[in-house]
Amino acid sequence: MDRAAKQALVTTMHEVFKDTGVVVVAHNNGMVAAQSAEFRKKVKEAGGKVKVVKNNLAKLALKDTEFAGIIGLFKGPTVLAYSKDPIAAAKAANAYAKTNDKLVIIGGAMGSTILDAKGVKALADLPSLDELRAKLAGLLNAPATKLARTIKEPGAALARVIHAKASAEAPAPAEG
Numbered sequence: 001m002d003r004a005a006k007q008a009l010v011t012t013m014h015e016v017f018k019d020t021g022v023v024v025v026a027h028n029n030g031m032v033a034a035q036s037a038e039f040r041k042k043v044k045e046a047g048g049k050v051k052v053v054k055n056n057l058a059k060l061a062l063k064d065t066e067f068a069g070i071i072g073l074f075k076g077p078t079v080l081a082y083s084k085d086p087i088a089a090a091k092a093a094n095a096y097a098k099t100n101d102k103l104v105i106i107g108g109a110m111g112s113t114i115l116d117a118k119g120v121k122a123l124a125d126l127p128s129l130d131e132l133r134a135k136l137a138g139l140l141n142a143p144a145t146k147l148a149r150t151i152k153e154p155g156a157a158l159a160r161v162i163h164a165k166a167s168a169e170a171p172a173p174a175e176g
Helices: 003-018 033-045 055-062 068-073 088-099 117-125 129-169
Strands: 022-028 048-051 078-083 103-110 113-116
Touching: 003 055, 022 068, 022 088, 033 048, 033 078, 033 088, 048 088, 055 068, 055 078, 068 103, 078 088, 088 103, 088 117, 103 117, 113 117
Parallel strands: none
Antiparallel strands: 022 078, 022 103, 048 078, 103 113
16 A cells, blocks of 8 residues: 555544544454454444554544544554444444454443443443434333323223113113
């Protein structure tokens, strides 16, 4: 890779890091191409991206971003997983690392918060943004449902009492 291409890559990655919610750094300990492709697919399905960048170039790209604190993690064969959603990349990387021992999560960052491997796992265990939205919608919808049931119930109870009273006072059918 020539100097201009390296500079373009650093500039591109710098812009990516400015618009990212979470970065996960992992060691790629001998994953074959098929495994790397599967990992990329899983992270992409979750809404993130995977990038393999030389450590020196990644360190240059991270300078002057809120993720600059993870520069020390770039030793050995590293791979980056990142996403705008602060949980998506961590969740996908953690799930894949559970099934493939050749991908070892070493840390990451969520904004300016530096995470170790346990921190990334804890982040991955949180519900995603879509799951939180669904739960919030359910919580907001529940009071309206309860209110409608409460308003309807006295009228239904009165109707049952009137029906029971009418049934009790009705003349018995004549036996024939």
